[in-house]
Amino acid sequence: MIEKIDLWFEERMGWRPIWKALALRNIPKVTWAYTLGSATLLVMVNQILTGILLTIYYVPSPQDAYNSVSFITNEITAGWLIRGLHHWGASAMVILAGLHMIRVVVHGAYKFPREVTWFTGLGLLAVTMAFGFTGYLLPWDQKAYWATTVGTRMLEVVPVIGPWLLRFARGGEELSAVTLTRFYGMHIWVLPALLMLLIGIHMFLVVRIGISAPPKASETEEEGPELEVEA
Amino acid sequence: MVHGEEQWTSGAGMAKMSRRTFLSRATTTMVGGIGALMGIPTVAYLVSPAKARGGLGVDRLPLGPISKFPVGEPTLFKAAIERKTGWVTQTEELAFYVFTEDGRNFSAMSNICTHLGCRVRWITDDEQFFCPCHSATFNKNGTVASGPPPRALDQFELLVEDEQLFVVGKVEA
Structure with a gap:
């Protein structure tokens, strides 16, 4: 039955080669550390889905922000779960992206021909951090307010344009409704667009070039200095 | 499906299943499980305000x-x-x-x-x-x-x- 449906679509869409290229591609023999990128991607999907759900009730205004978040958490069925997944998922995504990056550095997987994958990865890390920073303000509670006060204040030490950067980030001298709405706009429109662009290139390259095999001990012996390990 | 790969049997009565088929089915099952685990709260979350009914809000x-x-x-x-x-x-x-x-x-x-x-x-x-x-x-x-x-x-x-x-x-x- 499923095979018949699959065949029906295949005859009309011819998407099997795409599926094969994505899911049935050959990869070197790797370790569990190679799943960190996929894990980050999974958490990203979680962030997108729960984030979309949160916008159903969240209102980015000083009068409503805190109350709407409280409404989601305490009154909407499973609201605590959706918000919790988004909240903890944010930290998980930063941690997983960091671990993924460490793996790539340790294995030297950023080298030729994968430099562009590495650059987009750096961009993705920056976007992830920006997501974290802008999202932190949205509950509009004391912690959010002062964390953003401190965080944006750091921009002021940038030479020459510092004071302007501060006003740009806050949308004025002080934190206000303008800050909240621009952080919200960044968080749900600007950053997701950047994320999609970068993740598109990143994933395309992973599939196109293939992933690097773990470095072998013999390679280090041939090309690098011999390592003496004292027992 | 790729045939002629290594076959394995589990228990006496079970049919032979290739490693690839097993992993493919296990993955599908897990993805489906996570989907259901997330899908049910999502629906509950979306329909939640539909419970609210009007009325006078006061006795008289x-x-x-x-x-x-x-x-x-x-x-x-x-x-x-x-x-x-x-x-x-x-x-x-x-x-x-x-x-x-x-x-x-x-x-x-x-x-x-x-x-x-x-x-x-x-x-x-x-x-x-x-x-x-x-x-x-x-x-x-x-x-x-x-x-x-x-x-x-x-x-x-x-x-x-x-x-x-x-x-x-x-x-x-």
């Missing part, structure tokens, strides 16, 4: 002393109630057409058209309620005179106490 809504209601002609009276929707509490105005023939027995009708919810108004010259949205008309007692409404205007239960008129709830049809 005072409309005022019975002496002020004109005899023989339906007259619109408004009463303010506090209503909480989501996280916002606001004052809402409920309106009723109060009708009495003798100043002792009262009936109260909703001014909301039973067709699609527009507000009807009493036209003195025609002796009818008129809905501006689709030109429906209702008689003095609330029954449909013409147009698309499926039923008469909603009636409210009233209570007279110490010469004061109160609305105590909707009359269920």
